[in-house]
Amino acid sequence: MNVYFLVEGKTEQKVYPKWIAHLIPGLERVASPMDADKNNYFLISGLGYPSILDNHLRNSVADVNDCGNYDMLIVVIDADESTVDAKVGEVSKYVYDNSLRLSNCELKIVAQKCCMETWFLGNKKIYSGNPANKECSQFSKHFDISKDNPELMPKPDDYAGTLSLYHYDYLRNMLLEKNIRYTKTRPNEVGKPYYIDELLHRVKSEPGSLASMKILFELCAGISQSVQA
Numbered sequence: 001m002n003v004y005f006l007v008e009g010k011t012e013q014k015v016y017p018k019w020i021a022h023l024i025p026g027l028e029r030v031a032s033p034m035d036a037d038k039n040n041y042f043l044i045s046g047l048g049y050p051s052i053l054d055n056h057l058r059n060s061v062a063d064v065n066d067c068g069n070y071d072m073l074i075v076v077i078d079a080d081e082s083t084v085d086a087k088v089g090e091v092s093k094y095v096y097d098n099s100l101r102l103s104n105c106e107l108k109i110v111a112q113k114c115c116m117e118t119w120f121l122g123n124k125k126i127y128s129g130n131p132a133n134k135e136c137s138q139f140s141k142h143f144d145i146s147k148d149n150p151e152l153m154p155k156p157d158d159y160a161g162t163l164s165l166y167h168y169d170y171l172r173n174m175l176l177e178k179n180i181r182y183t184k185t186r187p188n189e190v191g192k193p194y195y196i197d198e199l200l201h202r203v204k205s206e207p208g209s210l211a212s213m214k215i216l217f218e219l220c221a222g223i224s225q226s227v228q229a
Contacts, residue, residue, distance in 0.1 A: 001039055008046055008049060008078055010185065024224045026224070053094050058100065068103065071105060081162070139173055153167065
């Protein structure tokens with residue numbers, strides 16, 4: 001089983017290898033797509049949108065077809081303020097409109113709703129209902145991520161940034177309340193096994209919560225079964 005991952009940003013480029021190591025034990029990373037042999041994966045970042053489609057998706061399809069031994073190409077992209085279905089449809093339309101064809105390889109599209117920081121907010125243990133920090137307290141009052149699905153969290157009307165940026169700010173402040181520093185270039189804590197397990201537990205124990213992340217977890221579980229077979 002060989003898998004090619006094309007992820008959207010730099011955060012995913014740092015986090016996904018740690019998640020894959022935990023969720024798909026036995027799948028080993030290779031430095032070049034041509035190095036894939038058996039139970040390997042290659043991962044590359046598209047370094048943002050729309051370059052992930054305009055440049056990198058074309059190259060990834062070419063890599064997979066040239067190598068000829070990949071079973072799956074997984075494209076990971078932020079849904080941002082779109083729905084998951086709309087974002088998956090956008091990528092599928094791009095593939096169709098540009099006649100991108102995969103030879104003996106399955107395409108899977110994972111849309112992070114609304115971004116990967118949204119998923120990270122699913123760890124209930126980072127939530128502080130009565131934080132000491134005033135700014136953190138404002139986030140808690142706006143939306144209780146320990147009770148309500150983070151994927152459904154809107155931004156406040158007076159927030160000037162994007163929805164994805166608000167989710168990032170929320171996560172950063174919640175983690176800081178626990179004396180954990182988080183940045184997009186240093187997202188260390190969210191890649192640790194205990195953190196991933198908390199997210200897995202929430203998805204399993206709360207049907208309907210973090211539905212877009214559940215898609216990824218189920219996909220990884222299927223790959224893991226193939227690797228272990």
